[in-house]
Amino acid sequence: xxxxxxxxxxxxxxxxxxxxxxxxxxxxxxxxxxxxxxxxxxxxxxxxxxxxxxxxxxxxxxxxxxxxxxxxxxxxxxxxxxxxxxxxxxxxxxxxxxxxxxxxxxxxxxxxxxxxxxxxxxxxxxxxxxxxxxxxxxxxxxxxxxxxxxxxxxxxxxxxxxxxxxxxxxxxxxxxxxxxxxxxxxxxxxxxxxxxxxxxxxxxxxxxxxxx
Amino acid sequence: xxxxxxxxxxxxxxxxxxxxxxxxxxxxxxxxxxxxxxxxxxxxxxxxxxxxxxxxxxxxxxxxxxxxxxxxxxxxxxxxxxxxxxxxxxxxxxxxxxxxxxxxxxxxxxxxxxxxxxxxxxxxxxxxxxxxxxxxxxxxxxxxxxxxxxxxxxxxxxxxxxxxxxxxxxxxxxxxxxxxxxxxxxxxxxxxxxxxxxxxxxxxxxxxxxxx
Numbered sequence: 028x029x030x031x032x033x034x035x036x037x038x039x040x041x042x043x044x045x046x047x048x049x050x051x052x053x054x055x056x057x058x059x060x061x062x063x064x065x066x067x068x069x070x071x072x073x074x075x076x077x078x079x080x081x082x083x084x085x086x087x088x089x090x091x092x093x094x095x096x097x098x099x100x101x102x103x104x105x106x107x108x109x110x111x112x113x114x115x116x117x118x119x120x121x122x123x124x125x126x127x128x129x130x131x132x133x134x135x136x137x138x139x140x141x142x143x144x145x146x147x148x149x150x151x152x153x154x155x156x157x158x159x160x161x162x163x164x165x166x167x168x169x170x171x172x173x174x175x176x177x178x179x180x181x182x183x184x185x186x187x188x189x190x191x192x193x194x195x196x197x198x199x200x201x202x203x204x205x206x207x208x209x210x211x212x213x214x215x216x217x218x219x220x221x222x223x224x225x226x227x228x229x230x231x232x233x234x235x236x237x238x239x
Numbered sequence: 240x241x242x243x244x245x246x247x248x249x250x251x252x253x254x255x256x257x258x259x260x261x262x263x264x265x266x267x268x269x270x271x272x273x274x275x276x277x278x279x280x281x282x283x284x285x286x287x288x289x290x291x292x293x294x295x296x297x298x299x300x301x302x303x304x305x306x307x308x309x310x311x312x313x314x315x316x317x318x319x320x321x322x323x324x325x326x327x328x329x330x331x332x333x334x335x336x337x338x339x340x341x342x343x344x345x346x347x348x349x350x351x352x353x354x355x356x357x358x359x360x361x362x363x364x365x366x367x368x369x370x371x372x373x374x375x376x377x378x379x380x381x382x383x384x385x386x387x388x389x390x391x392x393x394x395x396x397x398x399x400x401x402x403x404x405x406x407x408x409x410x411x412x413x414x415x416x417x418x419x420x421x422x423x424x425x426x427x428x429x430x431x432x433x434x435x436x437x438x439x440x441x442x443x444x445x446x447x448x449x450x451x
Contacts, residue, residue, distance in 0.1 A: 076380045077342065088330050094306075094337035099330060118300050118311060125306035129340040130289065133348065140349075144365045152359040154352055154366075168288045 029053040034067050034080035035060060035231055038093045038193060042081040043230060045097060045189045048223035049105040055230070094128055097186045108185050116181040123179045123187035127194060131169070134162040135194055138202070166198065166208055173210040177217055184221070192218045241265040246279050246292030247272060247443055250305045250405060254293040255442060257309060257401045260435035261317040267442070306340055309398045320398050328393040335391045335399035339406060343381070346374040347406055350414070378410065378420055385422040389429050396433070404430045 031046060033039045033055055046053050058068055058080060072078040075091050083090045083100075090096055101108045110116040137158040141151055173179075179187040195215050199205040205212035218224055243258060243265055245251045249272075258265050270280050270292060284290040287303050295302045295312075302308055313320045322328040349370040353363055385391075391399040407427050411417040417424035430436055 076383075077376060079342070086327075088327065090330055090334060092334050092337035092341060094341065095330070095333035098333055102324065112314065115298075115300065118302055118307070121307035121310055122302060122304050125304035125337075125340065128337065129304060129306065129344070130291070132341070133345070136345065137352075140366055140369070144363065147364040149361060149364055151356065152361055153356045157352070164289060171288075 028085075030056060030084040032056045032058065032071065032074050032080055032082040032084070033231075034058045034071065037067070037080050039081035040227060040231065041093045041189050041193045042083065042096050042100075044192070044224055044227040045100055045105075045108075045186075047226040047230070048184075048189075048221075049100065049108070051100075051104055094124055094190060097124065097189050101186045108189075110181050110185070114181070119180045120185055120187050124190050127187075127190035130165050131191070131194060134158055134165050135198065135202075138162055166204070166211065169195075170208040170210045173214045176210075176214065188218060192224070240297075242268060242296040244268050244270065244283065244286050244292055244294040244296070245443075246270045246283065249279070249292050251293035252439060252443065253305045253401050253405045254295065254308050254312075256404070256436055256439040257312055257317075257320075257398075259438040259442070260396075260401075260433075261312065261320070263312075263316055306336055306402060309336065309401050313398045320396065320401075322393050322397070326393070331392045332397055332399050336402050339399075339402035342377055343403070343406060346370055346377050347410065347414075350374055378416070378423065381407075382420040382422045385426045388422075388426065400430060404436070 029046070029051060031039065031042055031053055033043055035058070037060075043055075058071055060067060067078055067080060069078065071080055071082070074084075075082045075089055077091065079091050081091070081093050081096055083096050085099075090099065110120050137154065141154055141158055144154075145151060176182075178184055179191060192215065195211055196219065198208070199212050199215050205215075219228075241258070241263060243251065243254055245255055245267055247269070255267075270283055272279060279290055279292060281290065283292055283294070286296075287294045287301055289303065291303050293303070293305050293308055295308050297311075302311065322332050349366065353366055353370055356366075357363060388394075390396055391403060404427065407423055408431065410420070411424050411427050417427075431440075
């Protein structure tokens, strides 16, 4: 049995969406952010010392890191969501999976953190400029790459979309960057029409877990 | 043929070290940071639009993201550097590979960037505290995990060490955090004794590429 320890409004959406897509039975344990601090509750630390989410319990193992969870679930339960290892697009698959938490997440988080910092009245010098340069470079590149694409890799839904879709949805809808990056906006709109994405949103919003 | 586009003092050390370990023929193309700005040269942008390093050219593909490069090189050329997919330690392998650029790299980079910012005279409020809390949590956890270990996974050298060793060496030797994290310090000291690590250091420092 698979148990997903799921924190609302977190990277765990990637795994919730993937589990709905692959239609595997799973148990959902829900955690909610503190309404004032927006931090995860301490109860997550009883599952993993870093108090992170997503965390998966599976075959007696506690597995953190959404990239590892996506790779594992697809290898073992849903190989149709990745190119075969001997296809040339497998290289692109691995690149975009890793891109999501390295190249893409850093400028996204820096911009988010800078906003919190400047709301305190701080005037940033280095961080303001560095963040904007990285942000424009990374998301400009991605926007251009997505120009004629519905999915990131191999013209079909793969694990790379599960990794990237979550952050890009936030980029468009929480950060309001859709007009600057129209191809990213269109890509996210397409993903959010998928039945599995909509099921995951329902589960997160309504607290209703789909019946298996 | 494999070509590594290698920037000094960058994540590309992971790949240089791995290529030396697996003893595959490869071509090294070297790039140097600007001595005043410490930025990568624009010439890297002719290889990959983000101007990143490492970038590997291999079988007609341009491959960025060190996590993807490590996974690929090991899958195709050095499977002995990963547990088999059906071993339970394979899960740990993937976790630590992804941990290196997500959980670990964020507080490391935030601390580095905060130092640059505060040298400009800025007094940080949110970022100072947030960074320190994350830093202590992540590296305290890792230090504890490494307590009785020489390698991260399966009691032997794997791709996880290639991903983590680079940043942890900087944590100990550039950030001076060795005393705070003695098990990380011992782990890094062990890795840096490996012939492949020493060969990579020689190549980076002396500009001499080992003969194949």
